[in-house]
Structure formats: structure tokens, C-alpha cells
Amino acid sequence: MSSTTIGFIGTGVMGKSMARSLMHSGYLLNVYTRTKSKAQELLNEGATWKNTVSELAASSDVIITIVGYPNDVEEVYFGQEGILENAKAGTYIIDMTTSNPQLAQKIYEQAKGRNLYALDAPVSGGDIGARDGKLTIMIGGDQTAYEEMLPIFKVLGENIILQGPAGAGQHTKMSNQITIASNMIGVCEAIMYAKKAGLNPERVLDSITTGAAGSFSLSKLGPRMIKGDYEPGFYVKHFIKDMKIALESAKDMGLKTPGLELSLSLYTELAEKGEEDSGTQALIKLFSE
Known part of the structure; x- marks a missing residue:
């Protein structure tokens, strides 16, 4: 104790x-x-x-x-x-x-x-x-x-x-969020593609989560997207906040981040549709329309 x-x-x-x-x-x-x-x-x-x-x-x-x-x-x-x-x-x-x-x-x-x-x-x-x-x-x-x-x-x-030193943890987290930002778009597109192709998306995930495409977002949030479970493991509004910090830091360093900019614009659109308190996996709603 x-x-x-x-x-x-x-x-x-x-x-x-x-x-x-x-x-x-x-x-x-x-x-x-x-x-x-x-x-x-x-x-x-x-x-x-x-x-x-x-x-x-x-x-x-x-x-x-x-x-x-x-x-x-x-x-x-x-x-x-x-x-x-x-x-x-x-x-x-x-x-x-x-x-x-x-x-x-x-x-x-x-x-x-x-x-x-x-x-x-x-x-x-x-x-x-x-x-x-x-x-x-x-x-x-x-x-x-x-x-x-x-x-x-x-x-x-x-x-x-x-x-x-101080601040290095936050800079590392920005790298993390930048990676997730583009990845979440890919996960949504992959699941919608599988559905349009007449496949069972859960079965598709069984194949692709263990291959080169594997990621936390694909294996943990992909199944939630398929089930229509939008409960927050991480809020849309907080992810938008993170992406804005990352974008600001990247601009200060003179770095271009087109993937981050696209993700931020999509999540902003999602929040404007009343989804700011949903989990980040709710992004698939934009692709399902």
C-alpha cells in the first residue's frame, strides 16, 4: 500500500x-x-x-x-x-x-x-x-x-x-493524432468500399486488420463503425481540438499537412451535423450518406 x-x-x-x-x-x-x-x-x-x-x-x-x-x-x-x-x-x-x-x-x-x-x-x-x-x-x-x-x-x-524535455510529450502526441487523422478517413472508405462491393465488412476486417493495413483505428473502431456504435471512446470535439493544435504547430514549423487538413475539415462538418459528442468512429456517417 x-x-x-x-x-x-x-x-x-x-x-x-x-x-x-x-x-x-x-x-x-x-x-x-x-x-x-x-x-x-x-x-x-x-x-x-x-x-x-x-x-x-x-x-x-x-x-x-x-x-x-x-x-x-x-x-x-x-x-x-x-x-x-x-x-x-x-x-x-x-x-x-x-x-x-x-x-x-x-x-x-x-x-x-x-x-x-x-x-x-x-x-x-x-x-x-x-x-x-x-x-x-x-x-x-x-x-x-x-x-x-x-x-x-x-x-x-x-x-x-x-x-x-518539457513539451516533447505533447509534440509526440501531435504526431500520433496526425497519423490517426488520415487513417480514420482510410478506415471509413475501406468499410464503405467493402459494403458497395457486396462483401461482408466484418469478414473483410478479419483479413485486413492483420496485414499491412493494420492499425488501432481499423481493428478497434472499424467494428464499431460496422455495428453503428458511436459511443465515445474519444470525442469528436476533442479530436478536432487536437487536430487544430497539431495544424497550428505544423504551420509554426513550416510543415505542410494536407492529410491533417482534410481530416479536420471532414470532422468539422461532422460536428456541425450534431456529432461533436459522438466517438471519432462516427466519421463513417459522412461516407454513408
């Missing part, structure tokens, strides 16, 4: 499963989220509710955040009531939100000035990876802080890699 108290902010689709895994591994858990009812399951299982970010920060040894958007990250980290002002010296702060690399660097710099250890550690693997403790975790920050937090990361994921 660990005596480390982890403060957890954000209990959405992935955060709730991640927090639960930490509790089941013996960590004491403080929880704060804007809507208390979203944390109720965790509170029933033994987590301690904190009324504010500042209260959680002051009473935790490690603070993990996984919130929606970069402005949510800014809200919980900065200001009089934020994590940076209220965490005890020596606290480790880990932002696992997919956010802006420059914001990760800003948190790191301000944390350093307050004797806090900051890591940016966005994840990939969706609701399934979070539930099974098999997330891919991409980390930016100092080697020593990474090594100290490794036991916690090992509860949450399997593929855990320190990619470089």
Missing part, C-alpha cells in the same frame, strides 16, 4: 478509469472535477472529494490532470486558486491532457521556479486502453522526475517513453 496521495483532476471517459486503476493499486486518491456527479462512482469506491483545485493541490503529493482543452489546463494550473500557487514544494505535477506544447513548457518553467516537478504526459489508447491500464504514455520533462513517477505511469500504461 503506497502512502503517496495522488490528486486527480478530470474524470471524463478516460480519467475515471485511470483514477480507478490508481486507487486499485493502493494509492490514496483526492478528486476534483467541475461537476461533482461525474466523480461520484470514484467517491463511492473510496476517493476523497476536494471542493477546489487549491484544496486538492495543497493536500496531494502528486497531481494528475486530464481535462478537455488547453484553456481548461490554464484554468487549473495558473492563478491564485491554481495548482502552481497552491501545491507544496516537492510536489510532482503531471498534465495528461492532450494540449499545446508551448503551454507544457510554460507550466514546466513556472513549476521549476516554485520547486515543483512538472511532466507533460499525454496518452493514447482511448477508453479501452484507460480501462485496461494499457495506455501509451508520451512524456516530456526531466529524466529524474520521469524515473520518480514511473511506478505511477506503469499502473496506467504499457508503452511509456520519455521523449525529451
Whole structure:
């Protein structure tokens, strides 16, 4: 049983499963989220509710955040009531939100000035990876802080890699999202092609998921598309946010990303049709029309 108290902010689709895994591994858990009812399951299982970010920060040894958007990250980290002002010296702060690399660097710099250890550690693997403790975790920050937090990361994921200094985790996640962006279009087109050709699309997936076309999106989200299951493992609205961050970063580096631009335009169209709270696999709806 660990005596480390982890403060957890954000209990959405992935955060709730991640927090639960930490509790089941013996960590004491403080929880704060804007809507208390979203944390109720965790509170029933033994987590301690904190009324504010500042209260959680002051009473935790490690603070993990996984919130929606970069402005949510800014809200919980900065200001009089934020994590940076209220965490005890020596606290480790880990932002696992997919956010802006420059914001990760800003948190790191301000944390350093307050004797806090900051890591940016966005994840990939969706609701399934979070539930099974098999997330891919991409980390930016100092080697020593990474090594100290490794036991916690090992509860949450399997593929855990320190990619470089502050912001490197977020840049790696952008590479991840850029890959998925074009891939999701390919998965939708492949399934619709199979249907138009009079094939059984599930049987087609049995063949192509294990070949050169294999990917998480094809093997995990393809079957959901075929079944018409659009429940979010990852929200359309959050994927749009990620693609916008990636596009902005790519433009800053003078990089052309036509696949990313096409995917963003299609997902924006999907969101405008009322699908922003659906899972990313709902993209197939545009191809089924």
C-alpha cells in the first residue's frame, strides 16, 4: 500500500478509469472535477472529494490532470486558486491532457521556479486502453522526475517513453493524432468500399486488420463503425481540438499537412451535423450518406 496521495483532476471517459486503476493499486486518491456527479462512482469506491483545485493541490503529493482543452489546463494550473500557487514544494505535477506544447513548457518553467516537478504526459489508447491500464504514455520533462513517477505511469500504461524535455510529450502526441487523422478517413472508405462491393465488412476486417493495413483505428473502431456504435471512446470535439493544435504547430514549423487538413475539415462538418459528442468512429456517417 503506497502512502503517496495522488490528486486527480478530470474524470471524463478516460480519467475515471485511470483514477480507478490508481486507487486499485493502493494509492490514496483526492478528486476534483467541475461537476461533482461525474466523480461520484470514484467517491463511492473510496476517493476523497476536494471542493477546489487549491484544496486538492495543497493536500496531494502528486497531481494528475486530464481535462478537455488547453484553456481548461490554464484554468487549473495558473492563478491564485491554481495548482502552481497552491501545491507544496516537492510536489510532482503531471498534465495528461492532450494540449499545446508551448503551454507544457510554460507550466514546466513556472513549476521549476516554485520547486515543483512538472511532466507533460499525454496518452493514447482511448477508453479501452484507460480501462485496461494499457495506455501509451508520451512524456516530456526531466529524466529524474520521469524515473520518480514511473511506478505511477506503469499502473496506467504499457508503452511509456520519455521523449525529451518539457513539451516533447505533447509534440509526440501531435504526431500520433496526425497519423490517426488520415487513417480514420482510410478506415471509413475501406468499410464503405467493402459494403458497395457486396462483401461482408466484418469478414473483410478479419483479413485486413492483420496485414499491412493494420492499425488501432481499423481493428478497434472499424467494428464499431460496422455495428453503428458511436459511443465515445474519444470525442469528436476533442479530436478536432487536437487536430487544430497539431495544424497550428505544423504551420509554426513550416510543415505542410494536407492529410491533417482534410481530416479536420471532414470532422468539422461532422460536428456541425450534431456529432461533436459522438466517438471519432462516427466519421463513417459522412461516407454513408
